[in-house]
Amino acid sequence: MIDAHAHLDFEAFDADREAMWARALEAGVEAAVIPGVAPAQWARGAEVARALDGAWCVGAHPEWLAELGLSPDALRERLIAEGEGAVAVGELGLDRRVEGAVGREAQEAYLEAQLDAAEALGLPLVLHVVGRHGRLLELLAPRAPLRGMVHAFTGAPEVAARYLELGLHLGVGGALTRPNAKKLRAAAPTIPLGRLLVETDAPDQAPEGREGRNEPAWLVDVVEALAALRGESVEKVAEATGENARTLFGLAS
Numbered sequence: 724m725i726d727a728h729a730h731l732d733f734e735a736f737d738a739d740r741e742a743m744w745a746r747a748l749e750a751g752v753e754a755a756v757i758p759g760v761a762p763a764q765w766a767r768g769a770e771v772a773r774a775l776d777g778a779w780c781v782g783a784h785p786e787w788l789a790e791l792g793l794s795p796d797a798l799r800e801r802l803i804a805e806g807e808g809a810v811a812v813g814e815l816g817l818d819r820r821v822e823g824a825v826g827r828e829a830q831e832a833y834l835e836a837q838l839d840a841a842e843a844l845g846l847p848l849v850l851h852v853v854g855r856h857g858r859l860l861e862l863l864a865p866r867a868p869l870r871g872m873v874h875a876f877t878g879a880p881e882v883a884a885r886y887l888e889l890g891l892h893l894g895v896g897g898a899l900t901r902p903n904a905k906k907l908r909a910a911a912p913t914i915p916l917g918r919l920l921v922e923t924d925a926p927d928q929a930p931e932g933r934e935g936r937n938e939p940a941w942l943v944d945v946v947e948a949l950a951a952l953r954g955e956s957v958e959k960v961a962e963a964t965g966e967n968a969r970t971l972f973g974l975a976s
Protein backbone atom coordinates (compact mmCIF):
# COMPACT_ATOMS: atom_id res chain seq x y z
CA MET A 724 0.00 0.00 0.00
CA ILE A 725 1.09 3.54 -0.64
CA ASP A 726 -0.38 6.43 1.33
CA ALA A 727 -0.76 8.97 -1.48
CA HIS A 728 -1.37 11.92 0.86
CA ALA A 729 -0.10 12.19 4.45
CA HIS A 730 1.19 15.27 6.29
CA LEU A 731 3.94 13.39 8.12
CA ASP A 732 5.94 16.62 8.48
CA PHE A 733 3.29 18.20 10.73
CA GLU A 734 3.94 18.89 14.42
CA ALA A 735 1.30 16.31 15.32
CA PHE A 736 3.95 13.65 14.61
CA ASP A 737 6.97 15.32 16.26
CA ALA A 738 6.70 13.31 19.47
CA ASP A 739 6.57 9.83 17.91
CA ARG A 740 7.34 10.07 14.18
CA GLU A 741 9.59 6.99 14.03
CA ALA A 742 7.20 4.81 16.05
CA MET A 743 4.30 6.02 13.90
CA TRP A 744 6.17 5.04 10.73
CA ALA A 745 7.16 1.66 12.21
CA ARG A 746 3.44 0.98 12.76
CA ALA A 747 2.73 1.97 9.16
CA LEU A 748 5.38 -0.45 7.82
CA GLU A 749 4.02 -3.17 10.08
CA ALA A 750 0.54 -2.56 8.62
CA GLY A 751 1.86 -2.97 5.06
CA VAL A 752 2.33 0.67 4.03
CA GLU A 753 5.44 0.91 1.86
CA ALA A 754 5.68 4.64 1.22
CA ALA A 755 3.88 7.96 1.71
CA VAL A 756 3.61 11.16 -0.31
CA ILE A 757 3.99 14.29 1.83
CA PRO A 758 2.10 17.26 0.32
CA GLY A 759 3.40 20.82 0.38
CA VAL A 760 1.29 23.45 2.16
CA ALA A 761 3.53 26.56 2.25
CA PRO A 762 7.08 27.46 1.11
CA ALA A 763 8.35 27.73 4.71
CA GLN A 764 7.54 24.04 5.19
CA TRP A 765 8.83 22.50 1.92
CA ALA A 766 12.32 21.78 3.27
CA ARG A 767 10.84 20.11 6.33
CA GLY A 768 8.71 17.90 4.08
CA ALA A 769 11.83 16.89 2.15
CA GLU A 770 13.73 16.14 5.35
CA VAL A 771 10.94 13.94 6.76
CA ALA A 772 10.57 12.20 3.39
CA ARG A 773 14.27 11.28 3.47
CA ALA A 774 14.03 9.98 7.04
CA LEU A 775 10.94 7.84 6.35
CA ASP A 776 10.02 6.05 3.12
CA GLY A 777 8.55 9.20 1.74
CA ALA A 778 8.34 11.54 -1.20
CA TRP A 779 7.62 15.27 -0.93
CA CYS A 780 5.82 17.99 -2.84
CA VAL A 781 6.01 21.76 -3.23
CA GLY A 782 2.79 23.75 -3.12
CA ALA A 783 0.68 26.35 -1.39
CA HIS A 784 -2.56 25.04 0.15
CA PRO A 785 -5.55 27.45 0.06
CA GLU A 786 -5.69 27.54 3.88
CA TRP A 787 -2.10 28.79 4.02
CA LEU A 788 -2.45 31.50 1.34
CA ALA A 789 -3.50 34.23 3.80
CA GLU A 790 -0.05 34.08 5.45
CA LEU A 791 1.91 33.40 2.28
CA GLY A 792 3.37 36.91 1.81
CA LEU A 793 4.14 36.25 -1.88
CA SER A 794 2.38 37.37 -5.04
CA PRO A 795 1.17 34.62 -7.40
CA ASP A 796 4.10 35.43 -9.73
CA ALA A 797 6.58 35.21 -6.87
CA LEU A 798 5.06 31.91 -5.75
CA ARG A 799 5.42 30.49 -9.25
CA GLU A 800 9.10 31.50 -9.39
CA ARG A 801 9.75 30.03 -5.96
CA LEU A 802 8.10 26.74 -6.91
CA ILE A 803 10.23 26.52 -10.03
CA ALA A 804 13.40 27.43 -8.11
CA GLU A 805 12.80 24.98 -5.22
CA GLY A 806 10.84 22.17 -6.88
CA GLU A 807 13.78 20.00 -7.86
CA GLY A 808 13.47 16.64 -6.16
CA ALA A 809 9.76 17.09 -5.44
CA VAL A 810 7.39 14.49 -6.91
CA ALA A 811 4.42 16.84 -7.43
CA VAL A 812 3.14 20.39 -7.14
CA GLY A 813 0.45 20.72 -4.47
CA GLU A 814 -1.60 20.85 -2.66
CA LEU A 815 -3.14 23.61 -4.72
CA GLY A 816 -6.78 24.34 -5.33
CA LEU A 817 -9.96 26.14 -4.35
CA ASP A 818 -11.60 26.05 -0.93
CA ARG A 819 -14.93 27.71 -0.24
CA ARG A 820 -14.28 27.64 3.52
CA VAL A 821 -11.36 30.08 3.31
CA GLU A 822 -12.90 32.60 0.92
CA GLY A 823 -13.40 35.02 3.86
CA ALA A 824 -9.62 35.21 4.31
CA VAL A 825 -8.52 34.74 0.68
CA GLY A 826 -11.11 35.74 -1.92
CA ARG A 827 -12.13 33.64 -4.88
CA GLU A 828 -10.16 35.68 -7.40
CA ALA A 829 -7.00 35.53 -5.32
CA GLN A 830 -7.35 31.77 -4.84
CA GLU A 831 -7.72 31.38 -8.59
CA ALA A 832 -4.64 33.50 -9.29
CA TYR A 833 -2.55 31.31 -6.95
CA LEU A 834 -4.03 28.21 -8.56
CA GLU A 835 -3.06 29.36 -12.06
CA ALA A 836 0.46 30.29 -10.90
CA GLN A 837 0.92 26.82 -9.44
CA LEU A 838 -0.49 25.12 -12.55
CA ASP A 839 2.08 27.08 -14.57
CA ALA A 840 4.86 26.00 -12.22
CA ALA A 841 3.84 22.34 -12.47
CA GLU A 842 3.97 22.59 -16.25
CA ALA A 843 7.41 24.21 -16.12
CA LEU A 844 8.69 21.54 -13.71
CA GLY A 845 6.99 18.68 -15.58
CA LEU A 846 5.38 17.48 -12.34
CA PRO A 847 1.92 16.06 -11.59
CA LEU A 848 -0.62 17.96 -9.45
CA VAL A 849 -2.04 17.33 -6.00
CA LEU A 850 -5.38 19.15 -6.06
CA HIS A 851 -7.39 20.21 -3.02
CA VAL A 852 -10.99 21.28 -3.56
CA VAL A 853 -13.80 22.00 -1.15
CA GLY A 854 -17.18 23.22 -2.42
CA ARG A 855 -15.79 24.48 -5.76
CA HIS A 856 -15.72 21.49 -8.12
CA GLY A 857 -17.51 23.30 -10.96
CA ARG A 858 -15.13 26.26 -11.01
CA LEU A 859 -12.02 24.10 -10.61
CA LEU A 860 -13.09 21.89 -13.52
CA GLU A 861 -13.62 25.02 -15.63
CA LEU A 862 -10.13 26.32 -14.86
CA LEU A 863 -8.46 22.94 -15.42
CA ALA A 864 -10.22 22.00 -18.67
CA PRO A 865 -8.11 24.22 -21.02
CA ARG A 866 -4.95 22.55 -19.68
CA ALA A 867 -6.11 18.94 -20.26
CA PRO A 868 -4.83 16.31 -20.53
CA LEU A 869 -3.51 16.65 -16.99
CA ARG A 870 -1.46 14.43 -14.71
CA GLY A 871 -2.21 14.40 -11.02
CA MET A 872 -4.67 13.55 -8.28
CA VAL A 873 -7.72 15.14 -6.75
CA HIS A 874 -7.00 14.42 -3.11
CA ALA A 875 -9.67 13.40 -0.56
CA PHE A 876 -12.29 13.17 -3.25
CA THR A 877 -15.83 12.99 -1.83
CA GLY A 878 -17.95 13.97 -4.86
CA ALA A 879 -20.68 12.26 -6.81
CA PRO A 880 -20.11 9.81 -9.71
CA GLU A 881 -20.73 12.50 -12.36
CA VAL A 882 -18.14 14.80 -10.75
CA ALA A 883 -15.62 11.95 -10.63
CA ALA A 884 -16.26 11.32 -14.33
CA ARG A 885 -15.34 14.91 -15.21
CA TYR A 886 -11.99 14.74 -13.39
CA LEU A 887 -11.28 11.38 -15.03
CA GLU A 888 -11.97 12.92 -18.45
CA LEU A 889 -9.24 15.49 -17.77
CA GLY A 890 -6.80 12.64 -17.13
CA LEU A 891 -6.67 12.95 -13.34
CA HIS A 892 -6.55 10.26 -10.65
CA LEU A 893 -8.87 10.37 -7.64
CA GLY A 894 -7.61 9.91 -4.08
CA VAL A 895 -10.01 8.44 -1.54
CA GLY A 896 -9.51 8.49 2.21
CA GLY A 897 -11.24 8.14 5.56
CA ALA A 898 -14.52 9.62 4.30
CA LEU A 899 -15.11 6.37 2.43
CA THR A 900 -15.40 4.50 5.74
CA ARG A 901 -18.35 6.64 6.87
CA PRO A 902 -21.82 5.27 6.10
CA ASN A 903 -23.17 8.81 5.51
CA ALA A 904 -20.70 9.54 2.67
CA LYS A 905 -23.35 8.55 0.14
CA LYS A 906 -22.07 10.39 -2.96
CA LEU A 907 -18.53 9.11 -2.51
CA ARG A 908 -19.68 5.57 -1.79
CA ALA A 909 -21.70 5.70 -5.01
CA ALA A 910 -18.73 7.11 -6.95
CA ALA A 911 -16.01 4.74 -5.69
CA PRO A 912 -17.15 1.66 -7.65
CA THR A 913 -17.43 3.72 -10.87
CA ILE A 914 -13.79 4.85 -10.93
CA PRO A 915 -11.49 2.63 -13.00
CA LEU A 916 -9.07 0.78 -10.71
CA GLY A 917 -6.17 2.23 -12.70
CA ARG A 918 -7.15 5.76 -11.68
CA LEU A 919 -7.63 5.28 -7.93
CA LEU A 920 -5.27 6.21 -5.12
CA VAL A 921 -5.71 5.65 -1.39
CA GLU A 922 -4.67 8.16 1.24
CA THR A 923 -5.03 9.00 4.93
CA ASP A 924 -4.56 12.80 4.88
CA ALA A 925 -3.01 12.14 8.31
CA PRO A 926 -3.17 13.68 10.89
CA ASP A 927 -6.73 14.56 9.74
CA GLN A 928 -9.67 12.45 8.57
CA ALA A 929 -9.36 9.41 10.85
CA PRO A 930 -11.45 6.48 9.58
CA GLU A 931 -14.77 5.56 11.20
CA GLY A 932 -14.21 3.87 14.55
CA ARG A 933 -10.64 5.19 15.04
CA GLU A 934 -10.07 7.81 17.69
CA GLY A 935 -7.96 10.95 17.51
CA ARG A 936 -4.97 11.62 15.26
CA ASN A 937 -5.03 9.76 11.97
CA GLU A 938 -1.88 7.92 10.85
CA PRO A 939 -0.76 5.86 7.83
CA ALA A 940 -1.15 2.53 9.68
CA TRP A 941 -4.90 3.10 9.38
CA LEU A 942 -4.75 3.25 5.58
CA VAL A 943 -5.80 -0.38 5.68
CA ASP A 944 -9.31 0.74 6.76
CA VAL A 945 -9.62 2.78 3.56
CA VAL A 946 -8.38 -0.08 1.37
CA GLU A 947 -10.81 -2.50 3.01
CA ALA A 948 -13.76 -0.12 2.57
CA LEU A 949 -12.82 0.47 -1.07
CA ALA A 950 -12.42 -3.25 -1.79
CA ALA A 951 -15.80 -4.04 -0.17
CA LEU A 952 -17.62 -1.33 -2.15
CA ARG A 953 -16.05 -2.48 -5.42
CA GLY A 954 -16.42 -6.19 -4.78
CA GLU A 955 -12.67 -6.70 -5.26
CA SER A 956 -10.10 -8.29 -2.98
CA VAL A 957 -8.14 -6.16 -0.52
CA GLU A 958 -4.91 -7.46 -2.09
CA LYS A 959 -5.96 -6.41 -5.57
CA VAL A 960 -6.97 -2.90 -4.46
CA ALA A 961 -3.82 -2.48 -2.35
CA GLU A 962 -1.57 -3.57 -5.19
CA ALA A 963 -3.28 -1.56 -7.93
CA THR A 964 -3.49 1.68 -5.96
CA GLY A 965 0.14 1.27 -4.92
CA GLU A 966 1.20 0.78 -8.51
CA ASN A 967 -0.84 3.82 -9.58
CA ALA A 968 0.92 5.98 -6.97
CA ARG A 969 4.36 4.70 -8.04
CA THR A 970 3.67 5.50 -11.67
CA LEU A 971 2.00 8.89 -11.11
CA PHE A 972 4.65 10.19 -8.69
CA GLY A 973 7.63 8.37 -10.20
CA LEU A 974 8.40 6.49 -6.97
CA ALA A 975 10.94 3.67 -6.92
CA SER A 976 9.33 0.24 -6.73
Ligand SMILES: [Zn+2]
Pocket residue numbers: 728730758814924
Ligand atom coordinates in the same frame (compact mmCIF):
# COMPACT_ATOMS: atom_id res chain seq x y z
ZN1 LIG B 1 -3.73 17.50 2.78
